[in-house]
Amino acid sequence: MTFGLALGSNLGDRLGHLQGAVKRLLELDPTARLLAAAPVYETAPVDCPEGSQSFYNTVIELSSELTPMDLLAVLRGIEATLGRPNEHERHAPRTVDLDILYADELVMELPVLTLPHPRLTQRRFVLQPLADIRGDLILPGETKNVATLLAELKTDEPALKLVATEWISASH
Numbered sequence: 001m002t003f004g005l006a007l008g009s010n011l012g013d014r015l016g017h018l019q020g021a022v023k024r025l026l027e028l029d030p031t032a033r034l035l036a037a038a039p040v041y042e043t044a045p046v047d048c049p050e051g052s053q054s055f056y057n058t059v060i061e062l063s064s065e066l067t068p069m070d071l072l073a074v075l076r077g078i079e080a081t082l083g084r085p086n087e088h089e090r091h092a093p094r095t096v097d098l099d100i101l102y103a104d105e106l107v108m109e110l111p112v113l114t115l116p117h118p119r120l121t122q123r124r125f126v127l128q129p130l131a132d133i134r135g136d137l138i139l140p141g142e143t144k145n146v147a148t149l150l151a152e153l154k155t156d157e158p159a160l161k162l163v164a165t166e167w168i169s170a171s172h
Contacts, residue, residue, distance in 0.1 A: 002035065003071060004101035004134070005060050006126050010045060010093050014056035015167060017082055017096045022060060022168055024078045031065035037168050038129030041160040046123070052093050056163055059101065059129040068103045072113050101126065107140045116140055121149050124157045
C-alpha cells in the first residue's frame with residue numbers, strides 16, 4: 001500500500017525531529033520503502049497557542065505492507081519516543097506530529113483515523129509539500145489533482161519558507 005504522511009515539528013531541533021521520525025519509521029517497519037520526500041518548509045503556527053514557535057513541515061510518500069491502523073500505531077509510538085505526550089492539547093507545540101494523509105484509494109472514517117485526512121485540502125503547509133512530490137495525485141473523493149487544489153486554495157496562511165530540499169540521508 002502507498003501512504004502519504006505529513007510530518008511537522010515546532011519544538012527543539014525541528015529538522016532533527018523530522019529526520020529522526022523517518023529513520024525510526026524505516027527501522028520499525030521493515031516492509032517500508034521511502035518513495036519520495038518533499039522539501040521541508042517553515043510555516044507559521046496555525047490555530048496554535050500564542051507564542052508557539054514556527055513549524056517545519058513536509059510530506060513523505062512510502063510503500064508499506066502494514067495496514068493503516070498498524071501504521072498509525074507505529075507513528076504514535078514514534079511520536080512518544082521523540083517526546084510527544086500521548087495526551088496533549090489540540091494544536092499544542094510538539095516535537096513531532098505524524099499524520100497519515102492517504103492510503104492508496106482507501107476511504108475510511110473511524111474515531112482514530114479518517115482517510116483521506118479530513119483537513120488535507122485546507123492547509124497550505126500540507127498541500128504545498130504534497131504538490132512538490134505528487135502534484136498529479138487525485139485523492140479519493142476529489143475531482144482535481146493536488147497541484148490544482150493548491151493553486152485554488154483560499155487561505156490566510158502566510159507564505160511558506162523553504163528550509164531544506166535534501167534532508168534525508170542517502171542511507172534511507
